[in-house]
Amino acid sequence: LKTCDISADQSLTDQSNDTLTVTSLTSVVTNADMQASIKLCSAALYLLAGTGPGSTSNKLMMDISNALKLCQNLNYFLPTLQQLSPYIERMKAATVKTKKCREKALPVQTLVNLNENMVWWKIDGRFPTQQRVQNLFNTASQCLERYC
Structure with missing residues (x-):
């Protein structure tokens, strides 16, 4: 079982020492926080995919990990x-929960739905709209939530 390390303060840390702290749902993230979230979620998915x-x-x-990597350098206005x-x-919270992941195979219908969400990313993946990025974040969250 491979997992990302979680320290006592509930921060998720990967090997490059980027830290992701789960904050309240009412806060607004920065571009740097979004990019750190993408990086750590992508890393968690990559590790879980191997085991x-x-x-x-x-x-x-x-596939989700690779699509997230395509979003790694996106920047948005406030x-x-x-x-x-x-x-x-939500993606940060799902990533943090991978520490105690029991690795359950995803149900068939969940696989179908989440794979449908990935079609555009597999075919094109360039210049994603905000809606496509939002959909990808939801897909990553749902995958981790149901898998762990």
Whole structure:
């Protein structure tokens, strides 16, 4: 079982010493916080994809991880960050929970739904709209929430 390390203050840390702290759902994240969230969620999905019980679940997690990497350098103005903040916070919370992940294979219907969300990212993935990024954050969150 591979996991990301969580320190006593409930921060998630990866090997590059980036730290992700889960904040309240009412806060607005910064571009740096969004990028750290993307990096750590992508890393968690990548680690879980290498150890999971189901090849279909593992492939989906790898696809989501790769799509998140495409968003790593995005920057938004404050109004967009305000709209994305709840989705980023959910993704952060789901990432933190991977510390105690029991790695359950995803149900077939969940796999179908989440794979449908990934079609655009597999075909194109360039210049994503805010809605596509929001959808990706939700997909990553749902995948981790149901898998762990």
